[in-house]
Amino acid sequence: MRTRVKICGLTNVADALTACYSGADAIGLVFYPPSPRNVSLETAAEIAAAVPAFVTKTALFVDPDADFVRQVLQQVNIDLLQFHGNESAKFCESFGRPYMKAVAMQEGTDLHGLARDYTRAIGLLLDTYKPGVPGGTGESFNWQWARPPHPMPVILAGGLTAENVVSAIEEVQPWAVDVSGGVEECKGKKSPEKVQKFIKNVMSRVE
């Protein structure tokens, strides 16, 4: 089974197309103003309209107002929601869209308990815990905390790079991997070379 790849934190059409044509299965758009990867509704709509078929377009939030999420869904062609805050399952489900719940991983994090809480999520995105930084840390967590068996598909995130992603996949055996900082020239600007190398390394991993 091939590990899927999500390239997150895209801020312009060129970077989004680079990700898609390099083989990304999904792209992520950040709707969180404190992030250097935050995008406006107009830019997000432009990016989403440029993404070719069969690439999942993900919108990412941190404890948002429900009205803002609905505004994004009205103006941007989004396939999947991703929540990085303390959102309840009821809140996440209230938009009638598939969603992933991000988990800030610590030793002893109970993934099975979380899967019961977020029973309608289509995946748990396992990310690095850093107080005050809900995501995009560029730092990895202890992958031993995320070893299988998993209660639902997991998306591994947090400090991944072309250099460590194969080891991460072998340890965690995730459904997919997710990267932002590790494929950037600077925050908010992706490096085409890093994106291509990251995806090539994931794709070339033989089961």
Ligand SMILES: O=C(O)c1ccccc1NCC(=O)[C@H](O)[C@H](O)COP(=O)(O)O
């Ligand atoms: O990317 C961000 O700036 C960000 C800010 C706030 C919440 C989530 C954010 N990103 C979500 C993602 O899915 C990232 O790809 C994930 O956290 C991994 O980031 P990185 O460690 O930089 O690869």
